[in-house]
Each structure stands twice: as C-alpha cells, then as structure tokens.
Amino acid sequence: MAPTKVGMEYIANNSTRKMACKKRTMGVMKKAGELSTLCGVEVCCVVLPEGEPSSSEMQVWPSLPEATAMVDRLKAMPEVDRRRKEMDGADYVRERIGKAKEQLRKAERDNRQRETTLRVHDAMVGRRESLDGLTVEELTGIGWTTENLIKKIKDCIEYRSGRHQAGVTADPLPTVAADVEWWERQL
Known part of the structure; x- marks a missing residue:
C-alpha cells in the first residue's frame, strides 16, 4: 500500500x-x-x-x-x-517576463525571416509580380534574403568548379538544397 x-x-x-x-x-x-x-x-x-x-x-x-x-x-x-542571488516574488516575475519577452522577440524575428523567404519564393515562381504595398523593412528583408541566396549559389558554383575560396571547406550545396526543398514544400 x-x-x-x-x-x-x-x-x-x-x-x-x-x-x-x-x-x-x-x-x-x-x-x-x-x-x-x-x-x-x-x-x-x-x-x-x-x-x-x-x-x-x-x-x-x-x-x-x-x-x-x-x-x-x-x-x-x-x-x-550576500544579497546578489536573492530573489523575491517580484524579482522572479520580472525575470520570467524578461525571458518571455526575449522568446517573443526571437519568434517574431524567425517569423519575419520565414515570411520574407516565402515572398522571395513567390516572386521567383511568378506568383507575385509586384512588390507594391510592402514596407521598407519588408523590402530590405527581401533584398537581404535574395543576396544571401545568390551568395550561396555562387559559393556552390565555385566549389563545384574547383575555384572555391580558402575559407570554404565543405560543399555548400546541402544548404542551398535545403532552401530549395523548403520552397518546394510551401507550394
């Protein structure tokens, strides 16, 4: 029992x-x-x-x-x-709120990055012909994402052709392929 x-x-x-x-x-x-x-x-x-x-x-x-x-x-x-690590109820709640706010900021940043990637993909496959109506931040994000994709593709081409830079030690194709797979899943 x-x-x-x-x-x-x-x-x-x-x-x-x-x-x-x-x-x-x-x-x-x-x-x-x-x-x-x-x-x-x-x-x-x-x-x-x-x-x-x-x-x-x-x-x-x-x-x-x-x-x-x-x-x-x-x-x-x-x-x-002596008091450095002490924490009362209010301090505990403040700390938890701070951690929750940080998690929220990270989730919002990740969400914006995914939305930007999806917009770039839509433009690439022809679902979106115009970028009218987007904010400056959204356009900046699209530009940044596009530049990163172009750089990844150039790195892949250089690596495959044997002209890779000294800092590139592995084939960058898997990261480019992962991006392409993600886009295909969104269709």
Whole structure:
C-alpha cells in the first residue's frame, strides 16, 4: 500500500510531533550531506527544537565548529554579495517576463525571416509580380534574403568548379538544397 500524503499543518500530538521532527531532521541532514558531496558546495544545517532549546538539543551538520565558521564567513561578506542571488516574488516575475519577452522577440524575428523567404519564393515562381504595398523593412528583408541566396549559389558554383575560396571547406550545396526543398514544400 502506498504511503498517504501528510497534510502540511501543525501536529498537535506531542509525541507524534517530536518523532516527525526527529525523522525529518535526519532526512534534511542527509540531503545536506548529499548536496555538499555531489555539488561541491558548502552546506550547513542547524535545527533547534521547539521551546527553550539547550545547546545539547541543537542538531548541527556537519559539526558545530564548521557550521559556526560558515556562518561567520557569511556575516563577514559585504551585504551586496550576500544579497546578489536573492530573489523575491517580484524579482522572479520580472525575470520570467524578461525571458518571455526575449522568446517573443526571437519568434517574431524567425517569423519575419520565414515570411520574407516565402515572398522571395513567390516572386521567383511568378506568383507575385509586384512588390507594391510592402514596407521598407519588408523590402530590405527581401533584398537581404535574395543576396544571401545568390551568395550561396555562387559559393556552390565555385566549389563545384574547383575555384572555391580558402575559407570554404565543405560543399555548400546541402544548404542551398535545403532552401530549395523548403520552397518546394510551401507550394
């Protein structure tokens, strides 16, 4: 039988609460050791029992002197260094929004490039005879795409005829062929 999920609320029964605290403390200490070993980072854990704890009841990992040394190094760091990686809810949301905006900009750029390539293809196969009504940006994109295609074709011809440049080490035909295949799929 699968274990039942424990509700996240204060355990009212004193002995049950102390047993849960003991078991979970051992689990946290084990995870701290694993984190330190696997990732090579400094980790310390301090668990204070409820009420007025004495130093004998306090549990520390890896040891009290090592944990004290880590805390002292943390306190000695400038405030700016300590807070550098901290993030509250608002910072997290701002970061996620920034990443989403960057993804949107990349998708829009890719979309514009595909639309431009499709316009060039339409003009090449005769489906579009005029470029009237296009914006300056769209015309610039068509010019850039056309120049790139012409350069790829020239590189391919030069490579095949043995007059390739020193920087061209592989046959450029596969990239030209991929462009042609993409155009054919659009028909």
